[in-house]
Amino acid sequence: MSSETSPLALPFPTLPAIPGVDLRVARAQYKTWDRCDLTYVTLQPGTVVAGVVTQSKCPSPEVEWCRAALTLGQARALVVNAGNSNAFTGHRGRAAVEAIAARTAAHLGCQPSDVFVASTGVIGVPLPINKAEAGLDAAFAAEPCGWAEAAATIMTTDTFAKAAVTSAVVGGRTVNLVGIIKGSGMIAPDMATMLGFVFTDAAVDPAFLQGALSAANTRSFSCITVDSDTSTSDTVLAFATGAAGNAPLVDDDSDGADAFRAALADLCHQLALLVVRDGEGATKLIEITVEGAESDTSAHRIAMSIANSPLVKTAIAGEDANWGRVVMAVGKAGEPAERDKLSIRFGETQVAEGGLAVTGYDEAPVAAHLKGSEISVGVDLGLGDGRATVWTCDLTHGYIAINADYRS
Secondary structure: OOOOOOOOOOOOOOOOOOOOEEEEEEOOOOOOOOOOOEEEEEEOOOOEEEEEEOOOOOOOHHHHHHHHHHOOOEOOEEEEEEEEOOOOOHHHHHHHHHHHHHHHHHHHOOOHHHEEEEEEEEOOOOOOHHHHHHHHHHHHHOOOOOHHHHHHHOOOOOOOOEEEEEEEEEOOEEEEEEEEEEOOOOOOOOOOOOEEEEEEOOOEOHHHHHHHHHHHHHOOHHHEOOOOOOOOOOEEEEEEOOOOOOOOEOOOOOOOHHHHHHHHHHHHHHHHHHHHHOOOOOOOEEEEEEEEEOOHHHHHHHHHHHHOOHHHHHHHHOOOOOOHHHHHHHHHOOOOOOHHHOEEEEOOEEEEEOOEEOOOOOOHHHHHHHOOOEEEEEEEOOOOOEEEEEEEEOOOHHHHHHHHOOOO
């Protein structure tokens, strides 16, 4: 957790309680820091769960545990450890996850598969079972806490606690959705991102919740990048307690299904942008829109090529209107593109079209745009109807400073 807050930080919002969700935090002391680093959430019986996890071929034991537990669609607890990702730790890492789930299940009187576990931090160091169990015992005895404490406890290199809220009218009842998330570096999700947790009091069938979350993920978490690196631990889980008492959402014909889907998509979008705003060393939030591609998939790949380019990101950090770097990133993406149909804009200013700079191009408005904290880049390939928008941040000396001494 950084001592210097990102200049792009947003204030922590006012969040409602979600009936059936109980939050507690404790100190397991996974690192030598003076802060809580274990979050324990209990969920009332009948709570259903959906999730998306990393597609990394080197996932943590926690990811494998959650992937298996998600097939059952029910949850009673969530345990999140900060400071140690427990990834690439072999049988010792698996034993730690099993011990956490077993101890929590014994405390609640549920099945271990009802307990979801997530960890974040340094890779390659086994999670100490003794610290995990002692931390859990402290959490079991702790007083309930608020969303702000829970969001702060899951942080690692984050500079501010992140949360969002939405609501929807479902079957004549107002349901609330609250989300907390952590993430700052190692951000280029290939499914979800970092550790994110959504809680709602809506009554939802597990299959419907999974479909809604997967759809929301496609246009939010899978559309952000800080540094092109996909984590071994990325996990987003959504829990629905059903306490609102609405008629359960079972399919798209259910009353309020569209409203719930839209609210969940909005929540995930808010959370995803908070992560980019806290990108390690970031000073600018960058939105990149690609249109005119042969397909939406092609547009997405080109947009991510631009967003992940160190040359594009450093130019924007330096407030340099070097649109040639955008041309480079389009060309290297490996997707259909024709140089002489390509158009590029910065902000509202068209800078290039038809394979060359716009006649009479004036760099002054672009330079002014780049001095802001929120930057917009647009590309039109002129080939088809494919479109995508992704978000990233600039690449500064701060990113190097944070990661050069990450383990110290």
